Amino acid sequence: MRAGLRVGLLGGSFDPPHAGHLHIAREALKRFGLDRVWWLVSPGNPLKRAGPAPLADRMAAARALVDHPAIAVTDVEARLGTRYTAETLAALQAACPGVRFTWLMGADNLVQFHRWERWREIMARVPVGVLARPGLRLAAQTSVAARAFAHARLPAAESRRLGKAAPPAWCFVNVPMVDLSSTEIRARGGWRRPVPRG
Template structure:
């Protein structure tokens, strides 16, 4: 079984997130995608973070595809760092082929994540296009450091079966929605 892991604060989740998830399911040939709502991102301000239960409920409304499973693994594991969460998920699901899925807008700060190189060395990664990030991803520290591990987009369907490090950039339909803008509009 091939499973995409799509983590984030989803504060709030929106149709742009669903578009990334659907694009990953389709283009990567995944059996499932686990939409992992985090208790909080250590790199983001938690002052305006909606309660986890609320973000999970909103994510479930947006993630309409039955192959998308909304989860709160990190809270259940008592984790706040992706690398550790992924270690546990892999240890508990040895027969599953995982791909880490992220929007291209997150790639610019990926090098600030704890143990980001370990994530790249352990999981194939699919970076899904987001507005304003189409060309910027090329200059990200991850893209530069692992340029030789880049898989052609035409071969994205093989990513789950490749040994890490392996990553691809997937172009496709994009949504201009952003959680930051939605929070600002709500409070303003």
């Protein structure tokens, strides 16, 4: 991968992947001045007790959903053997020197970001792009992490600078959201194993 490439990283269990994930990835490409977005389909979430559906099923469903040439689906965390975001970022930066990574998250993750392992290290390693989800704007903007890194916040009007910004830097943008969640889809029994496209 060429030096200077701006890659957004959208991590999660994607259990299941849905149109909301795709919408966030497309918005991140535009809003944060990124060249690519990688979905990091995690083997499991350390903050959740119950394990997700099998990784192969989630990967296949994500690949069947993604329809944008700049969005890639990857199981890099499983291949690297990393469990926490800070470890994944360190490994990716070592493997891809010169690539400019940006961590992407919904506003709901910013609310509890201070509970993540080595969250301050994440902020020090890469810029962070936050996309607002319905109902969590105020809670996210007054969260522990938002207050701790208030000095590093880029105004939303300058969001396209984020992909090139030196960390710590973060930006919170309001976007029209697709009001879907993987939790709701599972609760309604809507998560089915993917049928390969052909």
